[in-house]
Amino acid sequence: xxxxxxxxxxxxxxxxxxxxxxxxxxxxxxxxxxxxxxxxxxxxxxxxxxxxxxxxxxxxxxxxxxxxxxxxxxxxxxxxxxxxxxxxxxxxxxxxxxxxxxxxxxxxxxxxxxxxxxxxxxxxxxxxxxxxxxxxxxxxxxxxxxxxxxxxxxxxxxxxxxxxx
Numbered sequence: 732x733x734x735x736x737x738x739x740x741x742x743x744x745x746x747x748x749x750x751x752x753x754x755x756x757x758x759x760x761x762x763x764x765x766x767x768x769x770x771x772x773x774x775x776x777x778x779x780x781x782x783x784x785x786x787x788x789x790x791x792x793x794x795x796x797x798x799x800x801x802x803x804x805x806x807x808x809x810x811x812x813x814x815x816x817x818x819x820x821x822x823x824x825x826x827x828x829x830x831x832x833x834x835x836x837x838x839x840x841x842x843x844x845x846x847x848x849x850x851x852x853x854x855x856x857x858x859x860x861x862x863x864x865x866x867x868x869x870x871x872x873x874x875x876x877x878x879x880x881x882x883x884x885x886x887x888x889x890x891x892x893x894x895x896x
Contacts, residue, residue, distance in 0.1 A: 770789065770884050771852060789883075789886055801895065831859075856869075873889070
């Protein structure tokens with residue numbers, strides 16, 4: 732049970748970084764690097780506010796989420812695949828708990844594709860979750876793909892490698 736709670740807490744932290752923010756209106760014909768950076772910044776702000784609606788809004792209904800989790804004392808990484816509904820349920824459950832959360836995003840890089848409607852974002856995330864049970868720290872390497880759909884910039888894919896320490 733503790734393993735599930737720890738995984739849920741850190742999973743929440745990582746995914747909040749990726750999936751927060753509110754729906755972000757875009758130009759219907761193309762996106763720019765500044766559009767993507769603005770979305771990422773709004774993600775970080777919503778994450779810190781623990782805003783469930785903001786977490787789910789920028790996710791495409793068909794988003795693919797993959798987490799690869801490494802924890803101390805375990806020889807094997809755990810791989811978790813989620814869809815939007817699963818993320819919503821886990822996040823809702825996690826937000827019911829009391830915790831303090833800090834986040835620092837570094838080394839963010841945006842690569843725009845030739846179609847001017849798709850971008851890949853890579854960054855490193857440094858997170859701390861403090862609960863009544865203790866303090867948990869993680870560093871993550873994250874790769875997200877965002878695309879322009881119906882005038883909105885949406886996450887369609889997120890892959891995160893999380894290492895607890």
